[in-house]
Amino acid sequence: MAAYRDIVILTGAGLSAESGLATFRDKDGIWARYDYREVATPQGFARNPKLVHEFYNMRRREHAKVRPNAAHHALARLEREHAGRVTIVTQNIDALHEAAGSQRLIHMHGELLRALCSHCGATHAWTGDLDLYTQCPRCGSDAGMRPDVVWFGEMPYRMDEIARLLDGADLFISIGTSGNVYPAAGFVAEAREAGAHTVELNLEPSEGASYFAEALHGRASEIVPAYVERLLAGTA
Ligand code: APR
Numbered sequence: 001m002a003a004y005r006d007i008v009i010l011t012g013a014g015l016s017a018e019s020g021l022a023t024f025r026d027k028d029g030i031w032a033r034y035d036y037r038e039v040a041t042p043q044g045f046a047r048n049p050k051l052v053h054e055f056y057n058m059r060r061r062e063h064a065k066v067r068p069n070a071a072h073h074a075l076a077r078l079e080r081e082h083a084g085r086v087t088i089v090t091q092n093i094d095a096l097h098e099a100a101g102s103q104r105l106i107h108m109h110g111e112l113l114r115a116l117c118s119h120c121g122a123t124h125a126w127t128g129d130l131d132l133y134t135q136c137p138r139c140g141s142d143a144g145m146r147p148d149v150v151w152f153g154e155m156p157y158r159m160d161e162i163a164r165l166l167d168g169a170d171l172f173i174s175i176g177t178s179g180n181v182y183p184a185a186g187f188v189a190e191a192r193e194a195g196a197h198t199v200e201l202n203l204e205p206s207e208g209a210s211y212f213a214e215a216l217h218g219r220a221s222e223i224v225p226a227y228v229e230r231l232l233a234g235t236a
Helices: 042-047 049-063 070-081 096-100 159-168 184-193 220-233
Strands: 006-011 085-090 105-107 110-117 123-125 145-149 171-175 197-202 214-217
Touching: 006 070, 006 159, 006 184, 042 049, 049 110, 049 145, 070 085, 070 096, 070 220, 085 159, 159 184, 171 184, 171 220, 184 197, 197 220, 214 220
Parallel strands: 006 085, 006 171, 085 105, 171 197, 197 214
Antiparallel strands: 110 123, 110 145
16 A cells, blocks of 8 residues: 555546547547548548537537536545646646636646637637638637647647656556557556556556556446545555
8 A cells, every 4th residue: 555645647649538529440440430630630620620620519519418527526626635736637628627616637638628829829619610711819810729638740838747747656547548549548657666566547558558457348437436435544
């Protein structure tokens, strides 16, 4: 039984699946229905911005209907009640961690409810639709507004901060991610290298399963609250 001081938690789409948001690579996932090259690359946006706007407008509308689940709430509780530090690094662009009350949060792939002006670089809270004529509230230019989401081939956000956190962590937990997408899929190796205990909580073993010292498989809404209970009781 270890009393962990500095916990870093990587989350992925599997965490929000039971809230009603599709994952990407499960059989009925988003990438089974959409071509990521068309809707999630800068090249796709340049080729057909209207299609990309429609895709994210649809996801914003779906997002308005969902609520955080027991796994989101358990992680917010861990942050509140853990004596040390808890930081969530999420690949998710949804705002369900925030809705559950998590504070120390890094959206490494951006946020669905923010828009980015590719002319002036400003970002804006955005819950409605975006289109070709949407003007940037700061610089006023149009045709440059895009979802503030990190697309394939683009650099994720706050990577220096994440590297420092992984270097200082004594517990690294990965939840609801398939381990297919780098750099996030490489975090377990970095944390392990720095001496952290590594735990995977996922429906099934991920691509990176062999890197983890410990794994619990099941639905996030069940295994995450149970694991948080053990952490807070000091029996994990
Ligand atoms: N509870 C726990 N895990 C689940 C659940 C659930 N209810 N449902 C699905 N999972 C697991 C799946 O087994 C899978 O391993 O969640 C994982 C989801 O994997 P992906 O769909 O690949 O999503 P993710 O790993 O978050 O994708 C990474 O890829 O498409 C890009 O930028 C996008 O952030 C995303 C990144």
